[in-house]
Amino acid sequence: GEDVEQSLFLSVREGDSSVINCTYTDSSSTYLYWYKQEPGAGLQLLTYIFSNMDMKQDQRLTVLLNKKDKHLSLRIADTQTGDSAIYFCAGLGHGGSQGNLIFGKGTKLSVKP
Amino acid sequence: DAGVIQSPRHEVTEMGQEVTLRCKPISGHNSLFWYRQTMMRGLELLIYFNNNVPIDDSGMPEDRFSAKMPNASFSTLKIQPSEPRDSAVYFCASSLQRDNHEQYFGPGTRLTVT
Numbered sequence: 152g153e154d155v156e157q158s159l160f161l162s163v164r165e166g167d168s169s170v171i172n173c174t175y176t177d178s179s180s181t182y183l184y185w186y187k188q189e190p191g192a193g194l195q196l197l198t199y200i201f202s203n204m205d206m207k208q209d210q211r212l213t214v215l216l217n218k219k220d221k222h223l224s225l226r227i228a229d230t231q232t233g234d235s236a237i238y239f240c241a242g243l244g245h246g247g248s249q250g251n252l253i254f255g256k257g258t259k260l261s262v263k264p
Numbered sequence: 265d266a267g268v269i270q271s272p273r274h275e276v277t278e279m280g281q282e283v284t285l286r287c288k289p290i291s292g293h294n295s296l297f298w299y300r301q302t303m304m305r306g307l308e309l310l311i312y313f314n315n316n317v318p319i320d321d322s323g324m325p326e327d328r329f330s331a332k333m334p335n336a337s338f339s340t341l342k343i344q345p346s347e348p349r350d351s352a353v354y355f356c357a358s359s360l361q362r363d364n365h366e367q368y369f370g371p372g373t374r375l376t377v378t
Contacts, residue, residue, distance in 0.1 A: 182365045184365065191371075192371055192372075193268070193355055193357075193369030193370050193371050193372050194307075194355070194357075194367075194369045195369070196366055196367070196368075199365055199366075239307065243365060251297075251309055251312065251320065252297075252309070252365075252367060254306065254307040255306070256306035256307075257306060257307070
């Protein structure tokens, strides 16, 4: 089944770009997602990319997908203190896990003023 | 729409007590998911329903855990008896249909078992 790995922590300065990386194992995942979790809240879908795409841009967010290396990244331009949160990478499961989202453990982004 | 609603937001109980967590999915959504989040294990899917029918409960830790969805607008997750290792944040999420990629999460229930 799908396994998703992320680094646990990232610290950046306000105004810099943040890049959060993720690797996954199931090459048949049709969608890959980034969710954001602010303190004390549930997860919120930030963006997603279909597996036949290499890149998707949405305002300050850029998602890059390297299918060959099974590597997904989320770039946040002009990072703000309000971007401090935990970011989860997730893949859509298949087979017995069809319809399930398989989440990584999350990357905690800290933005310093 | 109010989004996914969970209650209670916080629950503190003693070991051995029964705990019931409640969830109201977004109106019109056909799939409902229960997750558990801990520091050690991250976010784990416990069970999900499609059209009120449990599809996959392989994530349910043991027989002490049970979940029901009696109708399209309500689901419960019950732990009986509760144990300290059940302490976690429990999230409910819903989506339009099983293969829909947009899951909407509730705010979670923080459970502490002493």
